[in-house]
Amino acid sequence: MALVGFPLWWIAGLSGVIAILAAVPMAVQLARRRRVFVPPGFGWWVLFLVCVVVGVLTLWADAPGAVPGGGASRLMVWGYRVAWYLACTIALLWAANSDPRSVSERRVFQLFGWMFVVTAAGGLLGVLAPTLELRSLVELFLPGGLRSNSLVRGIVHPGVADIQTVLGRPEARPKAPFAFANSWGANISLYLPFFLVAWLKQGKRWQRLAAPLVLAVAAMPIVYSLNRGLWASLGLGAAFVVARQVVRGNVVAIVGTALVGGIAVAAFLLSPLSDLVGERLENQHSNDRRGQLLSQTVSSTFEGSPVIGFGSTRDVQGSFASIAGASTPECPACGVPPLGTQGHIWLVIFSQGFLGTFLFLALFVTSLWRTWRCRTTIETVCTCLLLFFALQMWVYDTLGMPLFTIMLTIGLVWRSQHPDETPYRGPRRRTLQRMVRDVWAARRVYAAAVAIGILVAAVAVVRQPQQSVARTSVLLAPSPVYLTTAIVKASALPRDITIDTEAALVFSAAARDAAASGPAGADDALTDRIRVTAAPRTRVLNIDVRSTDPRRAEAESRSLTERYLELRRDYLEKRRDQMLEGLRDRLAQMDLSSGGADDAEDLSADVRAREREAIDSAINNLILTSTTAGEVVRANSAVEVRKPMGVLVASGIILGIAAAAVLSVLAPRVVQAVSRPGLRRRRLP
Incomplete structure (x- = not known):
């Protein structure tokens, strides 16, 4: 029902949570079973879920390069992601333990094939009516504070397309019936293998006849989505199909695939869509910003919380163009996406750390190892989906319906690989109940390991050591606007001083040497203790200095600010003197040329007089130009920096749990001896 009625759920504003709601009856069905069997690699996934839950302790830890602090909304976002991870886990177990007679593979293929049709129709609607928006039922009952939240609005507010300037002009990127354009691209690619099998291979006659038309209709929004990740996934899927046919030696299938592919490519090249794809591939402007964001995501995690991460995403301090940069209503792209976005793998790295990333990938690697031979249809589809996921997790936030679909498929594959060991015919070796009993039996080991970690x-x-930070805020005076006329060559004009140039001036050796304190004089480590930020879209520069001595932090912050303002004033005066010298040299050249030039080649008297008048006016303006550097608007007393207690405690807990789990697998007798010290082994006679 959740998939059949998906268009209605989208209109109602529930498409972003319908899978979470559908997981509730699945969990009830699993709870009624005497035994819930688990697939290989599930233990890794359980440990990953522990990382996600323990990550709540790190939600308010400050990440390097991110905006410090945070409100209660961070907890809401964390809870939303936890709900999705739990829903995907329940879907995996439900599919693995489902009765093949009531939940057949054919039925699942038809449902996901239907989702491909729905997604293609929503994409076509996004192309034809990109400005269409609806007010959902859920949106009517939400408080105003929640409706204004960007994440909540994206989930409950049905829209058919996102208007973005990817090509330098407004372009509609389809997203219906999902919340974001990239989610649309991920989902339609994952539903495609199910559609091909359900409609072309297993479908009824009308489905086989309608399938080419549906694919042709889907091609239009796929191209207009400007979604390079989607295009790469489809290319990978085509290569996978060809490789499977080559391995099997099916000459007829190879020729048929090549013929159909050639016709499709020729039709595409002759259509106007090919120009749009070429234009998109020429506009790769987002690559640099994405690369900088991912680099900062990894470095921030490695520096601040490598084991457990930061629990959720963080807003970047400033932007990559300026430390005072931020998005505006006129320029949404001027800001930077939060750390931990632009790809599911980056979300896992930043939110759950490198240990959590290893645990996250372990289940999918194990599943791919069990399906890559593609002996059955469901194994082939699952392998294709895992290959798509391996590509898309670097560029898409696939936590949602994409991950839900993959987990369901993994469960169905595992069920199909054990036809003689279904819950209705015989026992299997590993059950969820047994895992719980094993953990409970080894509770002393786990408790001791966690206690040691804490x-x-x-x-x-x-x-x-307790660190203190002192902040001094400076309101910078605007840089003088010099005359940019033909009087002086453009190369001789002074460049405008940006706030990022000012930040670099704070770190200069001249400023640091004057600010350093202590018996050793200049402090080489002062650079590492300075942090310069700016209020978004302002000229207010914040200079922070950290130290274990609060008084020293305050003194160095004041000295650094004073010296910086002196340097800035000297720089402005120097640039003014250079400009004056250039203008006076121009006057001297005019006097020389007027004395030696012929009347025919010389400028007219009135033109020369106007130019001389303009130069004199420019010189007077420069002489009267103020070179004020700025003023201190606030000098705060040093405050103690919060120690990363949440990060350290969470890291200790997860390392203790992981160590106990590894010990339980590698040395079960030791764990048994520690857990049951009162039991003695029977001696042999």
Whole structure:
């Protein structure tokens, strides 16, 4: 029902949570079973879920390069992602334990094939009526504060397309019936293998006749989506199909595929869509910003919380163009997406750390290892989906229906690989109940490991010196606007001083040497203790200095600010003097040329007089131009920096749990001896 009525759920504003709601009856069905069997690699996934849950302790930790602090909305976003991970887990177990007689593979293929049709229709609607928006039923009952939240609005507010300037002009990128354009691209590619099997291979006659028409209709929004990840996924899928046919040696299928592919490519090249694709491939402007964001995501995680991550995403301090940069209603792209976005793998790295990333990937690697031979249809489809996922997780946030679809497919594959060991015919070796019993039996080991981890974290917190930070805020005076006329060559004009140039001036050796304190004089480590930020879209520069001594932090912050303002004033005066010298040299050249030039080649008297008048006026303006550097608007007292207690405690907990789990697998007898110290082994006679 969740998939059949998906268009209605979208109109109602529930498409973003319908799978979570559908997981509730699935969980009820699983709870009624005496045994719930788990597929290989499920233990890795359970540990990953533990990382996600423990990550709540790190939600308010400050990440390097991110905006400090955070409100209650961060907890809401974390809870939403936890709900999706749990829903995907339930879908995996439900599919693996479902009765093949009531939940057949054919039925699942038809449902996901239907979702391809729905997604293609929504994409076509986004192309034909890109400005269409609806007010959902859920949106009517939400409080105004929630409706204004960008994440909530994207989920509950039905829209058919996102208007973006990817090609330098407004372009509609289809997204219906999902919340975002990239989600549309991920879902339609994952539903395509199901559609091909359900309609072309297993479908009724009318489905086989209608399938080419549906594919032709879907081609239009696929191209207009400007979605390079989707295009790459389809190319990978085509290569996978050809490779499978070559391995099997099916000459007829190879020739048929090549013929159909050639006709499709020729039709595409002759259509106007080919020009749109070529234009999109020429506009790769987002690559640099995406690369900078991903690099900062990894470096921030490695520096701040490599084991457990930061629990959720963080807003970037400033932008990559300027430390005072931020998005505006006129320029939404002027800002930077949060750290941990632009790809599911980056979300996992930033939110769950490198240990969580390893645990996250383990289940999918294990599943791919069991399906890559493609012995059955469901194995072939699952392999194709896992290949798509391996590509898309680098560029798409696939937490949602894409991951839900993949987990369902993995469960069905595992069920099909054990036809003689279904829950209705015989036992299997591993069940969820047994996993719970094993963990409960080894609870002393887990408790001891977690206690040791917390103890080590507490020691690290105590041993870490208490840092204090002093902030001085400076309102910069606007840089003088010099005359940009033909009087002086453009190359001789002084460049405008940006706020990023000012930040670099703060870090200069001249400023640091004057600000450094202590018996050793200049402090080489002062650079690492300085942090310069700016209020978004302002000329207010914030200079922070950290130190273990609060008084020293305050003194260095004041000294650094004073010296910086002196340097800025000297720089402005120097640039003014250079400009004056250039204008006076121009006057001297005019006097020389007027004395030696012929009347025919010389400028007319009135033109020369106007130029001389303009130069004199420019010189007077420069002499009267103020070179004020700025003023200190606030000098805060030093405040203590919060120690990363949440990060250290969460890291200690997850490392303790992981160590106990590994010990339970590698040395079960040791775990048994520790867990049951009162039991003695029977001695042999």
